[in-house]
Amino acid sequence: MAQTLLRKVWDAHTVRVLPTGQTQVFIGLHLVHEVTTPQAFDALRQRGWPVRFPARTFATVDHIVPTTDVARPFADLMAEQMLAALERNCRDFGVPLYDLGHEHQGIVHVIGPELGLTQPGMTIACGDSHTSTHGAFGAVAFGIGTSQVRDVLASQCLAMDPLKVRRIRVEGQLAPGVYAKDVILAIIQRLGVKGGVGHAYEYAGSTIDAMSMDERMTICNMSIEGGARVGYVNPDVTTFRYIEGRPFAPAGADFARARAWWQSMASDANAVYDDEVVFDAPSLEPVVTWGLNPAQSVFVSGRIPTVADVPDGERAATTEAHEFMGFEPGARIEGARIDVAFVGSCTNSRLSDLREAAAIVRGQRVARHVRALVVPGSHRVSRAAEAEGLDEVFREAGFEWRGAGCSMCLGMNPDKLSGREMCASSSNRNFKGRMGSPTGRTLLMSPAMVAAAAIAGEVVDVRKVARDARAEVTR
Amino acid sequence: MSALRIERISGRAIPVRGHDIDTDRILPARFLVSVSFEGIEAHLFEDERADARGTHPVDQPQYAGARILVANRNFGCGSSREHAPQAIQRWGIQAVVGESFSEIFFGNSVAIGMPCVTVPAEAAAAIQAAVEAAPETEVVVDLVAGTVTCGTLTAPATLPTAARDAFTSGHWDATGLLLDDVAQVEATAARLPYVSGW
Numbered sequence: 215m216a217q218t219l220l221r222k223v224w225d226a227h228t229v230r231v232l233p234t235g236q237t238q239v240f241i242g243l244h245l246v247h248e249v250t251t252p253q254a255f256d257a258l259r260q261r262g263w264p265v266r267f268p269a270r271t272f273a274t275v276d277h278i279v280p281t282t283d284v285a286r287p288f289a290d291l292m293a294e295q296m297l298a299a300l301e302r303n304c305r306d307f308g309v310p311l312y313d314l315g316h317e318h319q320g321i322v323h324v325i326g327p328e329l330g331l332t333q334p335g336m337t338i339a340c341g342d343s344h345t346s347t348h349g350a351f352g353a354v355a356f357g358i359g360t361s362q363v364r365d366v367l368a369s370q371c372l373a374m375d376p377l378k379v380r381r382i383r384v385e386g387q388l389a390p391g392v393y394a395k396d397v398i399l400a401i402i403q404r405l406g407v408k409g410g411v412g413h414a415y416e417y418a419g420s421t422i423d424a425m426s427m428d429e430r431m432t433i434c435n436m437s438i439e440g441g442a443r444v445g446y447v448n449p450d451v452t453t454f455r456y457i458e459g460r461p462f463a464p465a466g467a468d469f470a471r472a473r474a475w476w477q478s479m480a481s482d483a484n485a486v487y488d489d490e491v492v493f494d495a496p497s498l499e500p501v502v503t504w505g506l507n508p509a510q511s512v513f514v515s516g517r518i519p520t521v522a523d524v525p526d527g528e529r530a531a532t533t534e535a536h537e538f539m540g541f542e543p544g545a546r547i548e549g550a551r552i553d554v555a556f557v558g559s560c561t562n563s564r565l566s567d568l569r570e571a572a573a574i575v576r577g578q579r580v581a582r583h584v585r586a587l588v589v590p591g592s593h594r595v596s597r598a599a600e601a602e603g604l605d606e607v608f609r610e611a612g613f614e615w616r617g618a619g620c621s622m623c624l625g626m627n628p629d630k631l632s633g634r635e636m637c638a639s640s641s642n643r644n645f646k647g648r649m650g651s652p653t654g655r656t657l658l659m660s661p662a663m664v665a666a667a668a669i670a671g672e673v674v675d676v677r678k679v680a681r682d683a684r685a686e687v688t689r
Numbered sequence: 690m691s692a693l694r695i696e697r698i699s700g701r702a703i704p705v706r707g708h709d710i711d712t713d714r715i716l717p718a719r720f721l722v723s724v725s726f727e728g729i730e731a732h733l734f735e736d737e738r739a740d741a742r743g744t745h746p747v748d749q750p751q752y753a754g755a756r757i758l759v760a761n762r763n764f765g766c767g768s769s770r771e772h773a774p775q776a777i778q779r780w781g782i783q784a785v786v787g788e789s790f791s792e793i794f795f796g797n798s799v800a801i802g803m804p805c806v807t808v809p810a811e812a813a814a815a816i817q818a819a820v821e822a823a824p825e826t827e828v829v830v831d832l833v834a835g836t837v838t839c840g841t842l843t844a845p846a847t848l849p850t851a852a853r854d855a856f857t858s859g860h861w862d863a864t865g866l867l868l869d870d871v872a873q874v875e876a877t878a879a880r881l882p883y884v885s886g887w
Binding site for chain 2: 226227228229230232233234235236238240242249250252253256263266267270277278290292293295296299333335336341342343345356357358359360361362364365368369370371372373375407408411412438441443464467468469471472475507527528530531624625626643645646647648650652
């Protein structure tokens, strides 16, 4: 019978059905970082358990690391204590750690793919909701909490309930200036922040097929913002080319065997889905959020909805967002003044993201009132960007060029908004307080749009800026 | 490992109104910089409480000692941080009643023995109103009967069968179950080419 990738991966990893009716699922790759794991390792210690499959477990440090001065001990003693705990836990339990200063260090969802650890057909878990990113490779990847981290460390398994699959087809060519980030924000806007609960999202269609792995990762990364714990793209030639030659990828004759197995895990052509939704790519514009959840967004040419524009159930949240953000209902989003511009996060901190932002920034100056920073997703991304001179492009324009980490996306390190600052951000959440200041405000958009906003000092349509830049070149 | 059976939770309730209350609101990320969950409940809804200047339900004396939290739609969305349900539980909550929950929050709550039961939207609103009017009202969450009772109101409370059975059989702490059959785990791993070798 024709099956979806989700079903094939689920079946291949099923250990047994538990007495509760849940399925015991084997986890093929467990990624570990400093924030959600110290209590889990302590639980193992208390019970005298080892890490069952240390060779399937990899750790790095990303959430709390400073992106300027990484000298030890950190100025933040609690952060120092967390990193020291991870170092001790990895040492005691035999888990490889890509620590600060290691060439493999970076945001966990950036390094898994770039090291070739992330592969099609795997189950992947990590104590972080953006683990859905790895679904771009045709893996079934999802975020878990600390008790489940303990379960995976101890048994390499989780007790799970089956998921439905919604296929999201995106068809046609994106206009210049419209990116993967705009596609996923548009999907979340239409299906809502809880539309995906109970579902895996399978992204398909000609637009997705034409995307690079970086773009597919941006899409899958934000599945959770639409309520879907899992999002994936079927593996294809683009996937296989990306993986080949990476440090942990199978090599030689193994690669051919692996490729055949990966291919066999893709959804069958006539697989049946629980649901299907179609999006028309050419009709999309750059998207900007105006509110307090990632579904509260408009096209850059649009207006901030009034209470009358939204369904009954969303009116209270809409009013709350207007007040918190300081936006007039019905006003244009274009022209909203910003104080900070942030290019980074597991959503948009890869080399292609930095290239797109740099293309907008080149030869320009950040507006005088704007503090702008670029935080590469990993040490490796950072070095590759520097090899192309992108760091110079950003620095000359007035951006700060930082070390790798999660940084301002969630403000767990020294990079935070202060007071009511408004931030144009390539990250994934515009929740109240998300960027480290309880009253700070976040506008989510693509890296190119962040770059354009940094230069203009306000939200602008990157398509106009890019047109001007092209015209200048022609002159 | 046999854990505690959880069948029925009763006590006073605390209403927390609003849809899409995310885990950054429940527990802002800056309070995750710690190697233990101890004392985390002090920061439950910290920024929301500061905003509300003492009027947040968590700061209202009539809700002190509540055992049941009554929420609305998509409660606990956002980050996978278990710190959010941990803070709620450590504050004294033993069950959450709501119109719907985010999946990761729900799973984390199961893993720590705090059932999140779903009731119709009107029932969640009615219970919140009833508790606001009379905070001493006893609310009963009965997992076996599948109901939430608040004064004269009884609403159907749903919980996926597996989660309900996990609570009522005392198997909600899954680690023991997952370690029951290590041979089968090894056998599953051996069948996966990327584990056993290409």
